[in-house]
Amino acid sequence: MDNNLSDAVSILRVKEETSLIRTFVFDRSFVFSPGQFVMVWIPGVDEIPMALSSENTITVQKAGDATSAMFALGPGDRLGIRGPFGNGFTKGEKVLAIAGGVGAAPLLPLARADCVMTFLLGAQTEKELLFVDQLDECSDVLIATDDGSLGLNGYVTALMNDLNLGAYDRIAVCGPEVMMRAVLTKVEEKGIAHKTEFSLHRYMKCGVGVCGSCCIDPSGLRVCRDGPVFSGDLLLKSEFGHYMRDASGRKKNI
Ligand SMILES: Cc1cc2nc3c(=O)[nH]c(=O)nc-3n(C[C@H](O)[C@H](O)[C@H](O)COP(=O)(O)OP(=O)(O)OC[C@H]3O[C@@H](n4cnc5c(N)ncnc54)[C@H](O)[C@@H]3O)c2cc1C
Numbered sequence: 174m175d176n177n178l179s180d181a182v183s184i185l186r187v188k189e190e191t192s193l194i195r196t197f198v199f200d201r202s203f204v205f206s207p208g209q210f211v212m213v214w215i216p217g218v219d220e221i222p223m224a225l226s227s228e229n230t231i232t233v234q235k236a237g238d239a240t241s242a243m244f245a246l247g248p249g250d251r252l253g254i255r256g257p258f259g260n261g262f263t264k265g266e267k268v269l270a271i272a273g274g275v276g277a278a279p280l281l282p283l284a285r286a287d288c289v290m291t292f293l294l295g296a297q298t299e300k301e302l303l304f305v306d307q308l309d310e311c312s313d314v315l316i317a318t319d320d321g322s323l324g325l326n327g328y329v330t331a332l333m334n335d336l337n338l339g340a341y342d343r344i345a346v347c348g349p350e351v352m353m354r355a356v357l358t359k360v361e362e363k364g365i366a367h368k369t370e371f372s373l374h375r376y377m378k379c380g381v382g383v384c385g386s387c388c389i390d391p392s393g394l395r396v397c398r399d400g401p402v403f404s405g406d407l408l409l410k411s412e413f414g415h416y417m418r419d420a421s422g423r424k425k426n427i
């Protein structure tokens with residue numbers, strides 16, 4: 174297993190997880206902590222941040238130019254990888270994981286490390302749910318879908334209402350920021366924001382703390398170097414859930 178800061182990998186296999194999400198299996202493994210990310214260079218297109226969903230995979234949702242270009246790649250094609258970078262989720266004995274959509278990607282390795290007691294998994298429909306079988310093997314999984322096609326009919330945050338949140342050591346969260354902000358509001362009401370960790374998705378250029386494009390207001394913390402995983406109490410009075418910046422640095426409402 175290697176841990177070089179920069180290298181080329183070949184794609185061994187591509188797995189279609191849902192209509193919009195694919196897992197790319199590399200011919201190289203990386204030493205990493207669940208929650209850490211790599212910068213993926215798609216030759217001739219762009220370099221983008223992606224969480225490692227295992228030691229040799231990333232799980233990608235089609236969003237724009239770079240991710241669409243990745244969807245045109247297959248076995249034998251090559252990508253540049255820098256990293257792993259950033260911190261990871263804090264491990265604990267009784268962790269509650271909450272994932273929305275492709276947010277399950279950095280939480281799957283946490284569950285595989287036997288760290289997750291309960292996993293709340295949400296998506297718009299049953300067909301968009303990620304990693305259901307793999308998660309079933311390592312945690313107690315509760316499901317919510319927006320259209321009610323599987324599990325609770327509603328948002329994944331509604332599943333929190335039936336749990337004794339105080340019984341968990343840590344709560345690890347990744348998903349759309351609106352959903353993560355809803356989680357933060359709930360845990361703040363219970364006075365346990367400090368036990369909660371959120372993995373932020375922000376536009377990144379350098380990935381190593383130099384360019385400043387991923388700073389969050391008002392602290393100036395850099396998502397690439399100080400995160401991407403942040404404690405809930407650090408995010409309470411921040412831009413989190415309100416706005417983020419695009420490639421030109423302009424604010425974009427969430
Ligand atoms: C630490 C980290 C880990 C990530 N892990 C994953 C992952 O495991 N799987 C996955 O599918 N995506 C992940 N992302 C998000 C991914 O980096 C973006 O979806 C990707 O950069 C979009 O590139 P694009 O050129 O395809 O789209 P663009 O054309 O750049 O953008 C399409 C849309 O996505 C938004 N966007 C662009 N960059 C980001 C970004 N970095 N975060 C959030 N929204 C963005 C744009 O504002 C726009 O609305 C992660 C982001 C970070 C910062």
Ligand code: FES
Binds near residue numbers: 376379380384396
């Ligand atoms: S991406 Fe350059 S400082 Fe974070």
